[in-house]
Amino acid sequence: MPGHHPARSRRTTERKGDVRERAILDTCEALLAQQGYDAMTVGDIAQGAGITRGALYFYFGSKQEVVTALVARTVEHLWERSRATAQTDEPRQAIAAAMRRTVELWNEHGLVMRTAIDLSLTVPEIGELWSHTADLFITAIATVLERAGVQAGTEPEQASAMARALCWMIERTFYHASQESCEELQKASSTCEHIWLISAGLIT
Amino acid sequence: MPGHHPARSRRTTERKGDVRERAILDTCEALLAQQGYDAMTVGDIAQGAGITRGALYFYFGSKQEVVTALVARTVEHLWERSRATAQTDEPRQAIAAAMRRTVELWNEHGLVMRTAIDLSLTVPEIGELWSHTADLFITAIATVLERAGVQAGTEPEQASAMARALCWMIERTFYHASQESCEELQKASSTCEHIWLISAGLIT
DNA sequence: GGTAAAACTCGACGTTGTGTAGACTTTCTG
DNA sequence: CAGAAAGTCTACACAACGTCGAGTTTTACC
Structure with missing residues (x-):
């Protein structure tokens, strides 16, 4: 930039x-x-x-522009990685793959991602970047939910809204876990995956 | 102060x-x-x-101390309100009541709560205050989950860890929704309640 | 009701970090 | 090799923070 x-x-x-x-x-x-x-x-x-x-x-x-550029560089990498992940139709596999990838991303870029989240409010540019990234994840989650049988739609109990909540759950859980350690990140991943699976109706 | x-x-x-x-x-x-x-x-x-x-x-x-005092005042109010809420043993009712209360709190104090979250990282005092508040909610959620039949424990798929993830889901979802409107807050509440119920095994 | 201590208020100062201006040097391009 | 573009620096102006010491008001107590 x-x-x-x-x-x-x-x-x-x-x-x-x-x-x-x-x-x-x-x-x-x-x-x-x-x-x-x-x-x-x-x-x-x-x-x-x-x-x-x-x-x-x-x-x-300005200082903000430097950080914005840094976030942009990192986010670019996230997008690239997301595109590169093999798509699978089987929901269980898709969920497992997504969580695996998420752990990797947070392990590698946790610091910048946390910074991006923290500055989303004060630096509009970064907020834009991050919310766009979140949207990608939300639609991906929604797709998996629908494939697993959750009713499509934007009403509070349908796929889109649920995907949004699940995305924020993952974001926040990883945000905290990545401040701790790799093991915490792994545990966080298991928990999130479990709740995602339950929400998709794939386990009781 | x-x-x-x-x-x-x-x-x-x-x-x-x-x-x-x-x-x-x-x-x-x-x-x-x-x-x-x-x-x-x-x-x-x-x-x-x-x-x-x-x-x-x-x-x-300092400026930080002013805001810290403001957060402390608000958080004090949250705790008070939480204690005042009638406890019920029936999980479904407990969840509904908790979400109702959460909507009220975010409606009244959304701004300060968002500020507290944003400053948690940079102002240790506020981080302390907020994480303590979160812990209260987490144990409350865990109790409800256990009462609904979820296995107690701290392993990734047991009540404590799930409660933590659900708490962050609620925090983040409300954080965003409260920036939008009351209606969004209401919808967010429905979605979170739904996922909580599913996670507790109370609906399929 | 007077007086000393405390609570409170103010204007002025020093510091730090930001962002800008303008002069200067290096590197590219034809 | 000359002019333009790219890159670099020192110096300056400004804004906000936090501190200081000297005043004024309020309170507590005799």
Whole structure:
């Protein structure tokens, strides 16, 4: 998201700026882990990336923009991974696969995902990104529910609304579990999978 | 949370400071609704309460402390209300009553509850307050599940873990719905109640 | 009702972090 | 190799935070 300069033309060699930009995002991610969003200053990020504050403002207009770009990068990865997952028609398998993938995603990107959730309210751009991501998951869950025999529709007890609630359950449960440990994440996954299966009517 | 002066002795007439303190908290709540936490400055709060910044710092040590006090006041109210709710042994009734109460709470205090959730990460005090509140709900849900026949225990598919996931589902679903409208809140409640009932094995 | 302590209020100050401006150097492109 | 684009830096202006010390009001007690 180089904002200032127009779309970069195709090139063989990487511009210096591309490297810097990645360095900034990487540093931002590291600092986010160490100190959290509030404590992290743009001076810290710049220093970590080996440039001065002034130079950083050449790449990003503000601290929020840096984090937004980081979230965008991560979310992009989520989408990619979601598309890559093999689709199966059998609900039980689909649910198991989805939860497995979710554990992986939270293991790898838990920090950025938590940050995205936290900043959704204050940074509209990030809220947009995250709610769009959630929508993807919600429709996926709804599809599985319908395939398992839950009545389609948007009324409170039909597939769409249930999928939404289940999505938030998963989000929040993983959000907390990923702050603890990998084992907690695994347990959280089991619990969520169990409730999803029950909700789909696949186990009593 | 008058921090500076020791525990106030019992008195008939209210101190001027008590009035001010309430005014500060009320103003804070109002501003939180209008502008959100970040946009709201200490100057704004002081002005709204009819005092200067300097005077505000007599009552509270920081902006965070003001909001923490506001959350504490609200959470106090939640606990009170929870205790007051009639306990029933019949799971179906208990669930219906709990959801009814939850809708009421979010209708009345949705704004402060959302703020508490948002700041849980950055303000440890608030995180403490909120996680304690969540624990109350989790044990309540677990009790109902067990009474309905779900196996007690903390393993991923037993009552405690399920209660935790259901609690987060309710929290998050209401969090989003309360940003929309009362009707959304009502629908959210129906959906959550439905999933809770299914999870308890009370409906197929 | 007077007086000392406390509760309370204020304006001014120092600090930190943000974002901007403008001058300067490097790198690309023709 | 010259001009443009890309990249970098120091210095500045500003906003909000939190602190200080000096005042004013209220309260408690004799």
